[in-house]
Amino acid sequence: MRVLRSALFAAGFVAAxxxxxxxxxxxxxGPPRAARRAGAVWGHATIFLLRILAGIRHEIxxxxxxxxxxxxxxxxSAWETLxxxxxxxxxxxxxxxxxxxxxxxxxxLRRAGQIAVDRQGGASALRRMVQEAKAALExxxxxxxxxxGTRVAPGERHPYHPGIAALYRETGAVVAPAALNSGxxxxxxxxxxxxxxxxxxxxxxxxxxMDRRAFMACLEERIEEACQDMEVGGGVHDGGRWGKVxx
Numbered sequence: 001m002r003v004l005r006s007a008l009f010a011a012g013f014v015a016a017x018x019x020x021x022x023x024x025x026x027x028x029x030g031p032p033r034a035a036r037r038a039g040a041v042w043g044h045a046t047i048f049l050l051r052i053l054a055g056i057r058h059e060i061x062x063x064x065x066x067x068x069x070x071x072x073x074x075x076x077s078a079w080e081t082l083x084x085x086x087x088x089x090x091x092x093x094x095x096x097x098x099x100x101x102x103x104x105x106x107x108x109l110r111r112a113g114q115i116a117v118d119r120q121g122g123a124s125a126l127r128r129m130v131q132e133a134k135a136a137l138e139x140x141x142x143x144x145x146x147x148x149g150t151r152v153a154p155g156e157r158h159p160y161h162p163g164i165a166a167l168y169r170e171t172g173a174v175v176a177p178a179a180l181n182s183g184x185x186x187x188x189x190x191x192x193x194x195x196x197x198x199x200x201x202x203x204x205x206x207x208x209x210m211d212r213r214a215f216m217a218c219l220e221e222r223i224e225e226a227c228q229d230m231e232v233g234g235g236v237h238d239g240g241r242w243g244k245v246x247x
Contacts, residue, residue, distance in 0.1 A: 002192075002193060002194060002195070005053060005054045005055060005193055005195065006054065006191050006192055006193040007191075008053045008054070009049055009050065009053040009054040009191060009193055010191035012049045012053050013046065013049055013191070016042075016045050016046075016049060017042065017104075017105075018104075020038070020041060020042050020045060021104040021105070021108075024038040024041060024042075024108075027108070027111070028107060028108065028111050032111060032112050032113035033090060035108050035111040035112035035113075036085070036090060036091065036092070036112045036113070036141075038108060038112075039085040039091075039108060039112060040085050040086045041086075042082065042085065042086075043082045043083055043084070043085035043086030043087070044086045046079075046082045046083070046086075047082075047083060047086060050079075050186075050193075054185075054193040054195065055193075055195030055196070056185045056186070056193060056194075056195060056196060056197070056198060057196075057197045057198070058079075058083065058197060058198040058199070058200060059197055059198075059199055059200070060087070060200050060201075060202070061199070061200070061201040061202070062201055062202035062203065063202065064087065064088065064089070064202065065088065065142055065176035065178075065202060065205075066174065066176075066205075067089065067090070067140040067141070067142065068137045068138070068140050068141070068142070068173060068174075069137075069142055069143075069173055069174040069175065069176050069205070070133075070137075070142070070143045070144075070145060070164075070167055070168065070171070070173045070174070070175045070176065071084070071088065071091070071142050071143065071144045071145065071175075071176045071178055072145050072146075072147050072164055072175050072176070072177050072178065072219055072223070073144065073145070073146055073177075073178035073179075073180065073223075074146075074148075074152070074178065074179050074180050074223050074227055075146035075148055075150065075151050075152060076151055076152060076153065076154055076180065076181070076182045076183030076184075076186075076188060077151060077182040077183050077185075077186035077187065077188055078151075078186060079180075079182035079185070079186045079198060080146075080178075080180055080182055080200070081093070083182075083198075083200070084144055087200075088142050088144070089142070090139075090140065090141045090142065091141065091142050091143075091144045092112070092113055092114060092115060092133075092136040092141045092142070092143050092144065093114045093115065093143075093144045093145075094114075094115045094117060094129060094133070094143065094144065094145045094146075094163070094167075095109065095114050095115065095116055095117070096116070096117060096119060097116040097117060097118045097119070099116070100116050113132075113136065115129055115132045115133060115136070115143070117129050117163070119149075126163060126166055129163065129166075129167070130166055130167060130170045130171065133167050133171055134170070134171050137171055137173050142176075143167070143171075143173070145163070145164050145167065147160040147161055147163075147164040147219065147220075147223075148160060148161065149161045149163075151183070151188045151189070152183075152188070153183055153188050154181060154183040154184050154227075154231060155228075155231050157220075157224055160216060160219065160220050162216075164216075164219065165212045165215060165216055168206075168208070168210075168215055169212065169215075172208045173208065174205050174206065174207055174208060175205065175206040175215075175219065176202055176203070176205055176206075177202075177203040177204075177206065177219055177222045177223045177226075178200065178201065178202050178203065178223070179200075179201045179203060179222075179223050179226030179227045179230065180198065180199060180200045180201070180227070180230075181198060181199050181227065181230040181231070182198045182200075184196065184198075185197075185198050186198075199230055201226055201230075203222050203223070203226055204222065206218055206219060206222075
């Protein structure tokens, strides 16, 4: 049954994506926020397909991050890339430059003002990322960053990249850590699905002004401890404090 559901979702996701690339194309001629709203439609469509085809729902704990903040999220699957586009009011992602070359999708990423980073670009790429993030934050957008820089299997952790510290220091923005267990239900690579409920938790905000070492330690500790709690307790920790359940 899981294999069938995975295949059905993969087919539905590809078909829906191709259709939306065409239907939402007028957004490419509007302001960047219009293209980001097109991304939100894609995110909602994916959430719907996950529910009806793969048997995957989600629940959210904690208030949504405020405008003009940095969202630093755990990255386990494609789910958070798509779902955060639907769940956050106006997200701008820090993405690898290679994504801009994806046919169709790359056009939307460019028009939406997503922050593309050349991972081989060194200091100049870092400066450009900070400048673009500042500009996005000034409009009230949330800048979404995956600090580990890649998808990580549940229960595992990778080093947190220094780019998040540069953003925190140079922008002076509040950072909203986010923990999740999406990799339990959507595989890190491909479309291997497992029915159940993805849990997303927005953690206590980190105010500006911490030194680099303290900030990095605080960010990693909060995210990794919350993710570990999800692994150990099935997502119910601190007395069962999960909040909104999305049907």
